[in-house]
Amino acid sequence: MIGIIKQLFSATGPLALSLDGYTPRQPQIDMAVAVADALKNSSQLVVEAGTGTGKTFAYLAPALKSKGKTIISTGSKALQEQLYHRDLPQLVKALSASKKTALLKGRANYLCTYRLNQHVAHVPTDDSDVMHQLAMVAKFASETQSGDLADCIGIEDDAKVLPYVNSTADNCLGKECPDFQACYIRKARLNAADADIVVINHHLFFADMAVKDSGFAELMPTADAYIFDEAHQLSEIASDYFGESVSTKKLVDLINDLRAIYRAEIPDMLQLGKSLNKLETSVADLRLQFGVDGSRGDWRTKLSDKQICAALHRVISDLDFVYQVLKLCLDRSDKIEHPFERAL
Structure with a gap:
């Protein structure tokens, strides 16, 4: 050799x-x-x-x-794209290699047709940017083979529409999803399972380890060898995935998902609508307590601030109220069960 x-x-x-x-x-x-x-x-x-x-x-x-089968992990999505679309094909051609290659990204990078259709039918906001971007993604959905949102022209990494057209580990319905057979994430994983060389990134690697750790099915296949490019980033990324985190963004995502179900499935449950509005206000108030500039710091210092403590307790109280109302809705729609678990 x-x-x-x-x-x-x-x-x-x-x-x-x-x-x-x-x-x-x-x-x-x-x-x-x-x-x-x-x-x-x-x-x-x-x-x-x-x-x-x-x-x-x-x-x-x-x-x-x-x-054997090799998984190559890069430090960023940009490097992952460069490696898969430029360097790897160049070398495969030069060496006349017969190995099958695949690109696998985290779930947030793929179009979720179920969530797209849900939000096209019931537009979640009156924001003109989101409405325009929804139309762009709907057109992309009729043309794409991979469902990779990086290929959707005009939709950048920070596009407002993304939370409405991709899925997270929290809101993915898995095998219960009516679009499961056509799911782009599922197809990407099947391609990766069949390939000899799979190009991923460090975030996906640790997300997969965290999922395995919690007893759920893994995102990526096992391999004979793992190569980490830009390996000096590993310790910081690993600590992100093996810590516990709660954020106002996660709560806002939950509120938006529940509101879509409320409007489409159980519009007569007025108490649910009111409880979501109340929680949304308290979450926004909590975010305001931290000012415009996001910063890192010690929670113990923040918790000595009475205003932050009060805002936090209002969020906890309002989230509990939403949870109690959701209990009453469980037999009204089968779509409630998943966000109910998230609320818990």
Whole structure:
């Protein structure tokens, strides 16, 4: 294997013949040999290499030549796109590799047709931006094969419409969803399960570990080898996924989802509508207590502030009221059960 890797990166190898301006670099060859050795022996390897080493090809080539399934995780979605759409095809072609490749992103990156149809039928807001973007996504839905919202022209990463047309672990209906067979997340996972090289990012890797940890089905397939590009980011990202978090955004998402069900399924349950309005006000009041600039800090310091404490207790009280009303709605709509669990 080491001889094969050295030949790949030599002045007369397939990379030199396929790539304009390619010249062998000893640090790149050394890294590729070390990666190939780690893959062959199922051992751990940490590589630190300077800019210009050619790290990407140094780990991709051995992965394409290895026998097992490899998951490659990048530090960002931008790097993930570059790796999958540019570097990997380039190398597959140069090496005439027959391995099947797949791109797998977190669920928020894929269109949820069920939620799109729900919100097109009952537009959730009078915000003209959201209404315009809903129309754009609806057109995209009729054309896309992958459901990857990054391919939807005009819809940026921070588009207001995204919470209405993608799903989260909290609001996904799973196998109970009427669109389950056509689900883009499901299709992406099936493609990943069938591929030899799967390109993901660190956030998805740890989201998957956190899901496995809680006893739910995993998002991505298991593999024989894992390669982390930009590995210095791992500790911070891991701490995000293995901590507990509650946010005003999560509460607002819950309110919006419940309001859609209320309007479409049980409009006569006026108490539910009123309780959601009350909770929405107290959540907005809590957010205002933290000012315009988001900041990190110690909760104990914040909890010594009487106004923040009072605002927090109002949210808890109003959320409990919503929960009590939802109990009365459980036999009125089967769609209530999932947000009911979230409220709990």
